[in-house]
Amino acid sequence: MESCSKCGNPKVIIHRKQSGQHLCKECFIENIRKKVLKTIRKENLINKGDKVLVALSGGKDSVTVLDILYDLYKCNIIKLVAVTIDEGIDGYRNDGVEIAKDFASNLKIEHHVVSFKEVYGMSLDEIMKNSKHRGSCTYCGVFRRDIINKMARKVNADKIVTGHNLDDETQAILMNYLEGNIRNLSKIGSKTESKSPMFITKIKPLREIPEKEIGLYAVAKDLNVHFASCPYAEKSFRGEISEIVKGLSKNHPTLMYSTLRGFDKIKTAINNQYKTKYKFERCKICGEPSSNELCRVCTFLDELK
Amino acid sequence: MESCSKCGNPKVIIHRKQSGQHLCKECFIENIRKKVLKTIRKENLINKGDKVLVALSGGKDSVTVLDILYDLYKCNIIKLVAVTIDEGIDGYRNDGVEIAKDFASNLKIEHHVVSFKEVYGMSLDEIMKNSKHRGSCTYCGVFRRDIINKMARKVNADKIVTGHNLDDETQAILMNYLEGNIRNLSKIGSKTESKSPMFITKIKPLREIPEKEIGLYAVAKDLNVHFASCPYAEKSFRGEISEIVKGLSKNHPTLMYSTLRGFDKIKTAINNQYKTKYKFERCKICGEPSSNELCRVCTFLDELK
Numbered sequence: 163m164e165s166c167s168k169c170g171n172p173k174v175i176i177h178r179k180q181s182g183q184h185l186c187k188e189c190f191i192e193n194i195r196k197k198v199l200k201t202i203r204k205e206n207l208i209n210k211g212d213k214v215l216v217a218l219s220g221g222k223d224s225v226t227v228l229d230i231l232y233d234l235y236k237c238n239i240i241k242l243v244a245v246t247i248d249e250g251i252d253g254y255r256n257d258g259v260e261i262a263k264d265f266a267s268n269l270k271i272e273h274h275v276v277s278f279k280e281v282y283g284m285s286l287d288e289i290m291k292n293s294k295h296r297g298s299c300t301y302c303g304v305f306r307r308d309i310i311n312k313m314a315r316k317v318n319a320d321k322i323v324t325g326h327n328l329d330d331e332t333q334a335i336l337m338n339y340l341e342g343n344i345r346n347l348s349k350i351g352s353k354t355e356s357k358s359p360m361f362i363t364k365i366k367p368l369r370e371i372p373e374k375e376i377g378l379y380a381v382a383k384d385l386n387v388h389f390a391s392c393p394y395a396e397k398s399f400r401g402e403i404s405e406i407v408k409g410l411s412k413n414h415p416t417l418m419y420s421t422l423r424g425f426d427k428i429k430t431a432i433n434n435q436y437k438t439k440y441k442f443e444r445c446k447i448c449g450e451p452s453s454n455e456l457c458r459v460c461t462f463l464d465e466l467k
Numbered sequence: 468m469e470s471c472s473k474c475g476n477p478k479v480i481i482h483r484k485q486s487g488q489h490l491c492k493e494c495f496i497e498n499i500r501k502k503v504l505k506t507i508r509k510e511n512l513i514n515k516g517d518k519v520l521v522a523l524s525g526g527k528d529s530v531t532v533l534d535i536l537y538d539l540y541k542c543n544i545i546k547l548v549a550v551t552i553d554e555g556i557d558g559y560r561n562d563g564v565e566i567a568k569d570f571a572s573n574l575k576i577e578h579h580v581v582s583f584k585e586v587y588g589m590s591l592d593e594i595m596k597n598s599k600h601r602g603s604c605t606y607c608g609v610f611r612r613d614i615i616n617k618m619a620r621k622v623n624a625d626k627i628v629t630g631h632n633l634d635d636e637t638q639a640i641l642m643n644y645l646e647g648n649i650r651n652l653s654k655i656g657s658k659t660e661s662k663s664p665m666f667i668t669k670i671k672p673l674r675e676i677p678e679k680e681i682g683l684y685a686v687a688k689d690l691n692v693h694f695a696s697c698p699y700a701e702k703s704f705r706g707e708i709s710e711i712v713k714g715l716s717k718n719h720p721t722l723m724y725s726t727l728r729g730f731d732k733i734k735t736a737i738n739n740q741y742k743t744k745y746k747f748e749r750c751k752i753c754g755e756p757s758s759n760e761l762c763r764v765c766t767f768l769d770e771l772k
Contacts, residue, residue, distance in 0.1 A: 432736055
């Protein structure tokens with residue numbers, strides 16, 4: 163058995179095939195922390211004094227990113243707020259919400275829980291009982307992003323932090339390559355800024371950390387996280403791509419990294435080509451910025467009436 | 468049973484899942500021919516009067532592309548020459564060479580057969596007996612391209628035509644996406660032009676036709692083609708990617724097309740970013756253009772000494 167490549171500790175918790183590195187618990191935790199901070203610095207994701215809103219589901223990704231950002235908060239480098247969305251999924255969401263509440267309260271940071279029910283008048287369970295529904299994930303994505311963005315404006319946050327990891331990013335990049343969806347490709351990246359000040363900038367500090375390592379970080383740091391998966395999770399193209407990337411990564415352990423690096427290299431070129439002359443209109447119903455007459459939220463709510 | 472979407476003939480030979488189209492033999496043949504000619508016109512692959520050298524292995528792709536280009540030859544739009552490489556693979560290559568010879572002689576076009584043995588002093592079989600070899604495909608690719616390019620110069624060809632199909636292109640694009648190899652991506656496309664006049668422009672008229680349809684075209688037109696696969700074919704990354712693309716295409720029949728279209732959209736942007744300030748030097752041994760002191764051919768030959 164190999165010992166830790168950093169400190170020699172014989173009790174190793176990870177062997178990274180991509181680098182040959184073995185790490186003990188302490189060195190692994192420190193390594194992940196440093197990597198995330200490096201992403202933040204390199205990509206200029208956060209400025210000193212920023213008020214940062216973490217979208218905290220209670221899952222391993224969002225708990226981990228909050229755990230790491232908490233260090234910056236303690237050192238008075240950033241201000242920290244968390245928001246948890248209660249989509250209203252019986253037997254599933256409550257656990258996540260409780261975990262998020264506990265975690266935020268232990269850290270003594272401002273925390274908001276907002277439900278679909280209170281904002282849109284219906285829970286996801288109720289939406290799914292409506293015969294005109296478009297599939298659970300469609301609503302969940304659009305409604306969650308809407309609530310998080312509004313909360314960010316409400317608390318005057320400079321940045322919204324999401325827990326997207328390397329697997330998520332690789333899947334998104336690959337899906338859009340395969341679908342030839344260049345416009346969507348141009349929206350992927352460590353930082354999503356909008357021309358409209360109504361949309362708060364979103365950042366992804368974990369985008370260079372593989373999902374497996376985030377799970378391991380949460381275990382190593384003894385973080386309480388919600389590991390269940392959503393009962394509405396659909397068999398999707400993303401699911402197929404996820405399986406493929408996992409399969410390929412077994413024999414090609416650097417594959418996700420090289421896909422991300424390659425994408426980041428051409429991203430500027432793609433962005434220049436697809437420089438949007440987006441002229442935001444206002445949604446006729448709610449007044450939020452929208453490229454169509456109705457924003458997606460109001461379109462969906464209208465359909466479900 | 469559906470009848471032909473074009474002419475109503477009840478004897479259908481293909482159902483295209485991607486378009487829902489059913490085609491009879493005659494309409495399918497005509498459809499492929501038109502698609503290839505459309506690619507040639509749209510991408511400006513061939514000019515009137517061009518002398519075109521077809522790299523004719525005797526396999527379905529190269530036989531099909533020659534069969535289609537022959538129409539342009541008959542109408543005096545282009546001049547046509549074919550070259551077949553005999554790599555020297557016992558029990559495999561001879562069949563392909565014979566098929567190529569027969570086909571070219573039936574069409575009454577100029578045809579050259581060139582062997583690794585006569586050019587480099589050793590067959591691929593002999594190379595593979597050398598303990599210092601780098602794997603069969605490495606030599607095969609480099610040596611074949613070298614011979615074909617030299618033959619194109621010798622016969623004063625304006626273009627080299629290869630039989631690369633949609634599957635080949637999709638695999639190459641995807642491999643380089645996953646490897647993050649942007650420089651290689653910038654070399655993929657319907658037309659590969661070099662800044663050095665020593666490298667003749669290569670074109671791929673079949674790059675929008677799926678492999679399966681090329682096989683079907685060859686059968687429908689009763690073309691004699693070599694269907695065996697090379698005994699040296701290696702378990703490769705390309706093989707893995709090929710399986711994945713085939714698997715995904717079952718449920719997503721437009722996937723290869725959308726990947727290609729997406730790539731073609733960003734290709735210009737990639738090329739602008741990777742505009743090579745290639746300064747070709749001359750290979751110290753053979754004098755061919757080379758970015759290193761020795762060209763790849765001479766490097767390999769030197770190693771095998």
